[in-house]
Amino acid sequence: MKPSLQLRLSQQLALTPQLQQSIKLLQLSTLELNTEIERMLLENPLLERDGAEEGEDVAPMQDVPTAEAATAASELSDRHANGEEDFEPQTTVEMPDTITEAYDSVSDDDIGEAAEWRAEATGSGSGSNDSDDDSDFQEFQAASTSLRDHLEQQLALMPFSDRDRALIRLIIEALEDDGMLAQELEELLPLIPEEWEVELEELVTALRHVQHFDPVGIGARSLQECLLLQLKARDKSPTRDLAMGIVEHCLEQLAARDFVKIRRRLGCDDDGLRAAHELICSLNPHPGAQFAPLEARYIVPDVIVRKYRGAWTANLNPEAMPKLRIHRVYADILHQNRGISGSLSTQLQEAKWLIKNVQQRFDTILRVSQAIVERQRQFFDHGEVAMRPLTLREIAEELELHESTVSRVTTQKYLASTRGIYELKYFFGSHVSTDTGGACSATAIRALIRQMVAGEDGKKPLSDAKIAEMLGQQGIVVARRTIAKYRESLNIPPVSQRKTI
Structure with missing residues (x-):
């Protein structure tokens, strides 16, 4: 045997840094996203929050640069590079106007629910x-x-x-x-x-x-x-x-x-x-x-569902969306020194990627949320008993996305409506066949079980077999063991522990 050289052609899927960042941001929750953005703001001087978000007056373009910007300008003037790279004087990069609606429909209800939760917790x-x-x-x-x-x-x-x-x-x-x-x-x-x-x-x-x-x-x-x-x-x-x-x-x-x-x-x-x-x-x-110390868990909904002209629509919550833009002073410096490359030019590109990926993240969340709302509009009208069976594949095929993408979008992302705040994962679940050849959602069956137990006679509570029989009369075929599993998930005690005097 002797050494030899061979040429082979093969196809490989390579994830660019921009795509990796997009996937990472998509699976983060709102709190984790804010943490990641704060880290990027500390590391990248070319990235900053929009001053209008915090009620601050943004310095105009002609203002005197800060000491940090002046130092950067001096550094750029002393450096030289062979290649040329164009830098656009992009002063402001904002989110689309379609997601700047005011969040005013559920604030009062959220305050009331928070007060009730605190009263129960204490x-x-x-x-x-x-x-x-x-x-x-x-x-x-x-x-x-x-x-x-x-x-x-x-x-x-x-x-x-x-x-x-x-x-x-x-x-x-x-x-x-x-x-x-x-x-x-x-x-x-x-x-x-x-x-x-x-x-x-x-x-x-x-x-x-x-x-x-x-x-x-x-x-x-x-x-x-x-x-x-x-x-x-x-x-x-x-x-x-x-x-x-x-x-x-x-x-x-x-x-x-x-x-x-x-x-x-x-x-x-x-x-x-x-x-x-x-x-x-x-x-x-x-x-x-x-x-005991109270550990308050704050949930900022990513999507708000409202009923407008008889139809349920999903809108992004502007309170959950970070408003970012390129630092204008540094952008002007790089624009005036187009022939110079270095760390600042790399950071400018990273800042652009981050702003674009954040915008794409919320656009994807909005698309998936609207598809869920359209499939589950009966739930928003009538409650859990009207929940339809839904799978990730159905939403993925409708939006031409991968199931893993839909799974990332629906994990730790929340939807606020007049019925409460729900994780997007809540609207997906298994189903049970009916006599008519259709399907009934497991969430709807749990709601029916809760209603039956709430209206039962305390002296003669309903057994799991009796509940299965009553559901069968409504055309929902459910085994007794399935009823027991759903009952335990609802923290409903067995029939022997529900008896009253």
Whole structure:
């Protein structure tokens, strides 16, 4: 064998840097896109935000350049290159006028939904016996005071000895974020210096002191103890005594809603059991959760859907779109020195690519969103029960895009409408065949299941087989196991746990 040279022709798909950047920007969420743009703004001096976005006055072209621009001009004047490259004095590159519509249709609804979500997250919704003022005070506490600080403040006002304070503080530090004590007291003994000679009984006493702190139920070692502490703090009444008996002896039967065994063991009637059950449901199983820090997740919708002249249309949200342009001073410098090449010329081209790719990203999002809205207009009129089955392939074939492109567009991109804010992925889902040869969306089936369970008789709740039978009467053929899977995805308990007295 001897070495030889051969020529072969082959075709390869090469991704240019511009195409790679376009794909990268397309799959980023709005927050990730802003982060990427901020990074590019720091690295590329030829790229800047449009001054109108931030309410700033943009310096006119004839103004004196900044010190940085003057330094760049001096640098360019001293450098020489052999090749020539034309640089257009592109002073402003803006997004199209078709996407500058004002965002004013859903702001009030979003504010109301955010207020409701915060009320539920802070525990000031249903099941609380406090007044509105107390709820507001709890929200203020949750935002400004941690659980341990709240307990330390109470400890500072009580006449304990230094030894007792140290033991109580040890118990406080061992509490979980929800106020429960997950560790055994025996496990805390090795944490105490041996010269203190602390006995287990002293730790038990310190725990009893903590359990008298606010909020009621703090320092409990189990759910049963937490509920009993809260019931003991209530005024004496037959209902409270029965509720304590249920928690102490029949908590497992209560969780399984086996009211027959509870009545047989405690010898109570339906009215008394119903009142005790309501009292237990009003208790807080996580008394320290109200002091947990709230992690607010902000979603900026990329698309806003409105109904105009009887038709649903999608429009880009200008609040989610960064407004970028080329730095005018640097553009003039490069235009005046056309024969000079270097890092600034490369950065100018990169800035142009970024502006073009950002614009293309939002154009693609708008196209896909409008196609989804046209397919799912019944959803915007009637809700989830009217959701149609839809796949990525259908949208890709309609818009002549690849499925992977549609998948990137619909991931972590959100749509705002009068029905709420949804991820674009929400409108795609599997389907179930019907008797007429059509198809029904899985989202619509879940909505039907939720409606059936909401309207069922609490004494005779619907089983999964019964729900499947009722759907079959409507022409939707669904197996019982599928019903169970959909029910679990909706966090609906099984029939045995939905029984009422």
